[in-house]
Amino acid sequence: MNPQIPDGLRELLALAAGAGQAPWRTLLRPGDWLLLLCCAALVAASYPLLWRGGVADRAIVKRDGRLVTELALNVARKYEVTGAIGTTVIEVQPGRARVLSDPGPRQYCVQQGWLSRANAVAICAPNHVTLQLAGRGGAHADYDTINY
Amino acid sequence: MPIMTPSTIELPVTADDYRIARYAAAAIALSVAETALPSPLPGIKPGLANIIVLVVLARYGWRDAAWVSLLRVVAGSLVVGQFLAPGFFLALAGALCSLAVLAAAQHLPPRVFGPVSASVLAAFAHIGGQLLLARAWLVPHDGVFYLLPLFATAALLFGSINGLVAARLLAAPSTESPTP
Incomplete structure (x- = not known):
């Protein structure tokens, strides 16, 4: 058997400690920004549902x-x-x-x-x-x- | 008395199995650790195990990601004693829906859409599946949908964060050790 810590978790721990990494914004591609904006708009648009429904x-x-x-x-x-x-x-x-x-x-x-x-x-x-x-x-x- | 011949049953274990088991163990550890976090509303959780699923999806494809995700749901619920409880079925519904969406999302052009998109889409599919199951089975009333804005906000927030973490893990110089 392999005695190692699973590498997903080990990587996560190493990175959580702040190993030298690319800045966060470089991890987002153009489509990601677009999708995030669309989703944020949809989520914001869904809020009236929370309050107006029961009038x-x-x-x-x-x-x-x-x-x-x-x-x-x-x-x-x-x-x-x-x-x-x-x-x-x-x-x-x-x-x-x-x-x-x-x-x-x-x-x-x-x-x-x-x-x-x-x-x-x-x-x-x-x-x-x-x-x-x-x-x-x-x-x-x-x-x-x-x-x- | 006849002497029992010692026999060992060997199941063939491939390198794929080891890899899936290691990633699934990481996912289970994260989902179990996450149950210790307080939650403002039942069902709102960061879903950290999905980071592992995203990494596996990007590195090894959808089949491995599905294995890791479903093993995480089954084994994670066994660990916290929720197996076959309502929460287990909600988690399963969420996992199946997000796997379905990830199956489609992996065909998005990779230059334009990264892990963050996959993560956000999967998070929305996750709450979608959970809400539909909850509506059909646990709360047979449209009132559950009034919570949709809260769940959607959580999905957007945690989906983005998980996606960023997964993107960073994938962008990191590989610390992958050679397979034993």
Whole structure:
């Protein structure tokens, strides 16, 4: 067997110690620069994906799974839905929405507070009413409340 | 009692096997050492073992590079106890994708494109393969793609650095010892 250190690793260690080498920039060929620039541009262009994906622009109100109304999230307003056991009040403000009041006994959907991310859901089960936010990216653009 | 005749089974070992084993050992050592580095996000790693793969690709061709890369994935995961764990399959998917891209990238004109290009392309293929497998299997939701900018940044950064190190190793006066 060969007792030597693998030469890849040995070379690496020798070079890490700073053995006399060509300067770094001479190691890049013209195409490398071009490719690096293109890749950097693509990476920079992908950043909006990280932040813009989850913005909600409308609230979807459903009763028994059927669409009742869609409210745009750009004007403040209130909307009343008559459900199985009473009236649920939805409040919309620019960029967010919440269940303001609900006749349900435990008030889970009211206590959830303001929803602002796309696909966030508040479910008022006793009254059979749901409030869901939607963004531009369609139904699967972001985590929803259940999937989070 | 019959006396057992001592028999040795000799597997023919070629110089190629020794060479691949030595490079693979270096790659495994680097990938194991790298697991000690803290990472800001699971999956973001320098991928230092790919330096070895790039050097082998440039010196001995794609077949040897594929051997070293895949041996690194299998043996490296055995060493850190991740064999057949999700991380192993992610690493395998990344390695297979980057090997596929390297197979194409080695036909780029060598005067124009050096090891840095190969390294960056392979790094992007690596995260691409990992993200696709993660999306298909581990996180069945498009939410994983929101992390793409972070992974792509890491791929560009570490791909460039690894490529530069590989280029420097290849440009260095050969310290290769004669094969035993």
